[in-house]
Amino acid sequence: MNPDLTLAPQPDRGSVFVTSRPVRTGDIDVDKQVRLDAVARYLQDIGNDNIVAVDAIDSHPLWIVRRTVVDVVRPAVWPEQLTLTRWCSGFSTRWANMRVRFDGSNGALLETEGFWINISATSGMPTRMSDDFMKPLEETTDEHRLKWKRVLAENAPDADLPDVLDTEFPLRRADIDPFDHVNNAVYWQAVEEVAAARTDLLSVPHRALIEYLSPVVAGDDITLRSRVDDSAVTVWFLAGGQLRAVARVSAL
Known part of the structure; x- marks a missing residue:
């Protein structure tokens, strides 16, 4: 079952940021x-570009992400040019939900949302x-009192259950960001490893949803x-x- 989290549609008014980038070979799998x-890195990049x-x-x-949602409706496939559209779908005084839509030149469609602090x-x-920063955010959403609430509320199961597997995930120096935290994109590498067992999915x-x-x-x-x-x-x-x-990956 998908977590109950509906992504807000793109507004027809207000401050919307649009940019583009090509899919590059360093961002793709064997298919x-x-x-x-790679999607997580794209989201970091467009966030920084939007701030600039x-x-x-x-x-x-400086921003940190608390949750990222990625709905892969139609995957982006190399070679393809992506148009990324970013807007606010809800905020409070210290954080905001930022939606990013990916439209590909060959038909890719990804809908994403990040809870950024x-x-x-x-x-x-x-x-x-x-106040000046928040003013454009008000233009694209009526949600001005956004609160944090976990969507993936299930705690880790016991390791000795028959359908549970424990795997070590060694960290590398290149995984660490300026906050001395593991960069959020690195978590997705681990998710990719586990999800490889369900290529049909x-x-x-x-x-794909992750909460930090x-x-x-x-x-x-x-x-x-x-x-x-x-x-x-x-x-x-x-x-x-x-x-x-x-993190969880499930069918839409």
């Missing part, structure tokens, strides 16, 4: 389809967005606890037995 970790375009790179330079460059903590329209609950940092020993069943692939990221993130 030439764009991988989930509204002249907010000095005032709002504004981080202070001095304290490293969530901080209030300026990835060949139909599907939803607390940071994975350099030096953490990560265990992927996974369950692959008839309806979904679920991955729990554990560090020292503590749940740090959870």
